[in-house]
Amino acid sequence: MTAQTKAQPQAPTTHQGILAWVTEVAELTQPDRIHWCTGDDAEWKELTDALVATGTFTRLNPEIKPNSFHAASDPIDVARVEDRTYICSVDEKDAGPTNNWMDPDEMKDLMRGLYAGCMKGRTMYVIPFVMGHLEAEKPMFGVEITDSAYVTVSMRVMARMGTHVLRRMEELDAAGQDVAWVPALHSVGMPLEEGQADVAWPCNDTKYIVHFPEERAIWSFGSGYGGNALLGKKCYALRIASVMARDEGWLAEHMLILKLTSPEGVVKYIAAAFPSACGKTNLAMLEPTIPGWKVETLGDDIAWMRVGEDGRLWAVNPEYGFFGVAPGTNYHTNPNAMRTIEKGNSVFTNVALTEDGDVWWEGLENPPARATSWKGEPWTPESDELSSHANSRYCTPIKQCDILADEYDDPRGVPIDAILFGGRRKTTVPLVFEARDWTHGTFLGATLSSETTAAAIGAVGVVRRDPMAMLPFIGYNAGDYFDHWITVGKDNDAAKLPKIFYVNWFRRDEDGGFLWPGFGENSRVLKWVVERIDGQAAAVETPIGHVPTPESLDTEGLDMTEEELRAALAVDPEEWRAELPQIQEWFEKFGEQLPAVLWTELDGLRARLDA
Ligand SMILES: Nc1nc2c(ncn2[C@@H]2O[C@H](COP(=O)(O)OP(=O)(O)OP(=O)(O)O)[C@@H](O)[C@H]2O)c(=O)[nH]1
Numbered sequence: 332m333t334a335q336t337k338a339q340p341q342a343p344t345t346h347q348g349i350l351a352w353v354t355e356v357a358e359l360t361q362p363d364r365i366h367w368c369t370g371d372d373a374e375w376k377e378l379t380d381a382l383v384a385t386g387t388f389t390r391l392n393p394e395i396k397p398n399s400f401h402a403a404s405d406p407i408d409v410a411r412v413e414d415r416t417y418i419c420s421v422d423e424k425d426a427g428p429t430n431n432w433m434d435p436d437e438m439k440d441l442m443r444g445l446y447a448g449c450m451k452g453r454t455m456y457v458i459p460f461v462m463g464h465l466e467a468e469k470p471m472f473g474v475e476i477t478d479s480a481y482v483t484v485s486m487r488v489m490a491r492m493g494t495h496v497l498r499r500m501e502e503l504d505a506a507g508q509d510v511a512w513v514p515a516l517h518s519v520g521m522p523l524e525e526g527q528a529d530v531a532w533p534c535n536d537t538k539y540i541v542h543f544p545e546e547r548a549i550w551s552f553g554s555g556y557g558g559n560a561l562l563g564k565k566c567y568a569l570r571i572a573s574v575m576a577r578d579e580g581w582l583a584e585h586m587l588i589l590k591l592t593s594p595e596g597v598v599k600y601i602a603a604a605f606p607s608a609c610g611k612t613n614l615a616m617l618e619p620t621i622p623g624w625k626v627e628t629l630g631d632d633i634a635w636m637r638v639g640e641d642g643r644l645w646a647v648n649p650e651y652g653f654f655g656v657a658p659g660t661n662y663h664t665n666p667n668a669m670r671t672i673e674k675g676n677s678v679f680t681n682v683a684l685t686e687d688g689d690v691w692w693e694g695l696e697n698p699p700a701r702a703t704s705w706k707g708e709p710w711t712p713e714s715d716e717l718s719s720h721a722n723s724r725y726c727t728p729i730k731q732c733d734i735l736a737d738e739y740d741d742p743r744g745v746p747i748d749a750i751l752f753g754g755r756r757k758t759t760v761p762l763v764f765e766a767r768d769w770t771h772g773t774f775l776g777a778t779l780s781s782e783t784t785a786a787a788i789g790a791v792g793v794v795r796r797d798p799m800a801m802l803p804f805i806g807y808n809a810g811d812y813f814d815h816w817i818t819v820g821k822d823n824d825a826a827k828l829p830k831i832f833y834v835n836w837f838r839r840d841e842d843g844g845f846l847w848p849g850f851g852e853n854s855r856v857l858k859w860v861v862e863r864i865d866g867q868a869a870a871v872e873t874p875i876g877h878v879p880t881p882e883s884l885d886t887e888g889l890d891m892t893e894e895e896l897r898a899a900l901a902v903d904p905e906e907w908r909a910e911l912p913q914i915q916e917w918f919e920k921f922g923e924q925l926p927a928v929l930w931t932e933l934d935g936l937r938a939r940l941d942a
């Protein structure tokens with residue numbers, strides 16, 4: 332018997348690497364018990380019952396939302412913590428100017444201090460998981476260790492996990508294949524002393540979300556919130572995967588994937604990168620308002636894309652569930668999300684709880700006369716405070732989505748025809764425009780700007796550069812990341828790569844209202860995009876790119892005056908000239924690391940604006 336199996340006689344695995352790591356973590360964190368997750372229904376029942384018993388979960392009315400639960404977090408633990416998120420590369424330069432950095436050894440010393448005994452009085456859950464398909468050519472394995480049953484239950488919704496994943500890892504291990512897996516350690520950071528009662532949402536004032544890119548390892552401490560704690564999602568599938576993608580020549584992106592079918596039956600696949608809480612989930616599940624068009628969903632948050640042998644860019648969604656923004660979601664804006672969560676098997680965090688055992692949030696139809704707010708206080712529609720946190724979320728299985736495209740289950744993914752970049756901008760940026768080519772599209776992505784949202788702790792509504800909607804998720808130097816994008820364009824046949832577009836659903840009129848109705852009406856923009864790809868739709872060439880002529884957009888049945896439409900599409904050279912110094916300053920951050928062609932693109936934009 333090896334030392335590892337002696338320490339854990341019950342461990343249900345022969346995988347020596349996993350055993351050794353679990354033993355090491357258990358010795359450091361001192362949990363009362365170790366639970367190896369199976370991912371089966373009995374385990375779900377055991378854990379959700381336990382979460383109800385400790386008050387973390389309230390079971391929802393099974394007649395309204397079967398097998399579903401409400402949770403309210405500690406009010407300090409409601410979103411991603413960007414200022415506590417680190418890329419601990421060996422060399423500081425590799426983290427780049429957009430990431431927090433600390434020397435990896437120093438960080439490990441510091442965090443070992445925090446982790447020492449941090450699971451006392453708790454169960455340590457071991458979650459074998461795979462991001463993407465288990466049948467992928469190279470399955471992207473991970474093992475998350477966490478002391479949170481809430482995280483374990485949420486991981487079962489969001490990722491393929493459990494015994495079948497462990498068995499596959501063992502098989503490959505036994506066959507002598509060196510199959511990589513990402514160790515992902517998470518603790519809420521609240522040990523329980525003998526006799527100490529637990530709280531509904533354990534967490535710690537001190538938080539660290541840390542990535543070791545060379546080692547492909549993740550250490551997270553102090554938060555139970557999705558993006559900080561479900562480590563397969565942002566930490567692995569974006570930050571660590573973006574490093575793998577750089578090294579191996581592919582792309583890990585903060586993008587939705589959708590399938591669009593025209594009335595003639597022509598299929599196109601579109602990927603779109605919008606910053607957090609800027610409309611990916613809603614676009615991914617859109618119900619077109621134009622007759623005969625159909626949207627099916629492949630993913631709402633993350634796309635892994637590689638150039639195939641045919642020269643096209645193929646995308647898969649590595650996730651297994653949706654972790655969607657609740658406020659604003661309703662039967663008009665996103666009926667497909669509503670139908671997905673109605674089927675149950677979902678967790679709702681930081682929304683309001685109604686008296687009949689349902690959930691409610693701002694923007695949902697039929698406000699209840701009385702409810703309990705996310706803070707646990709009595710709430711009525713007359714209350715001054717919001718019933719739900721602006722970043723409250725539903726966590727629901729992707730397989731329950733009625734419009735999930737069949738190709739979701741294909742490990743090869745789908746060939747992308749168009750990439751949209753977009754953000755939240757009150758001014759300046761028109762509804763849609765097309766990049767001149769891949770390099771110009773990379774420039775648009777690299778200079779993407781958006782107002783901050785409640786998805787991260789900090790000020791909301793502040794315009795910042797959020798390159799490719801990846802600012803908080805690039806696991807290395809963003810200058811190198813831009814270069815990687817440029818290289819994908821250079822090394823491949825441009826004619827086969829997706830065309831790049833830029834959209835803005837959030838432009839405002841003088842009264843502060845949205846100029847564009849958005850949601851299902853965004854299908855009109857998707858139609859224009861595919862007609863541009865097929866060389867059918869008209870556009871005017873402007874200094875920033877190709878903008879639709881008002882006539883080229885399908886406006887049949889659209890409730891908008893021509894003047895409003897012109898305002899939504901307008902390109903004001905003065906507003907764009909004001910962007911130039913901001914872009915200049917943004918680019919200067921990257922010094923030598925910024926690809927020279929992006930400076931050339933900026934010069935080109937300036938020259939066209941001055942012409
Ligand atoms: N005005 C307007 N609001 C929109 C539109 N699409 C989405 N929203 C709102 O934007 C908010 C966030 O949208 P989501 O689709 O959940 O954002 P996301 O990009 O998936 O966000 P993350 O999960 O944080 O990455 C919600 O409150 C939506 O109701 C649109 O076309 N117009």
Ligand SMILES: O=C([O-])CC(=O)C(=O)O
Nearest residue numbers: 411557558565607632786
């Ligand atoms: O990470 C999260 O918790 C949710 C999310 O998709 C984002 O913030 O972009």
Ligand SMILES: [Mn+2]
Nearest residue numbers: 585607608632
């Ligand atoms: Mn996201």
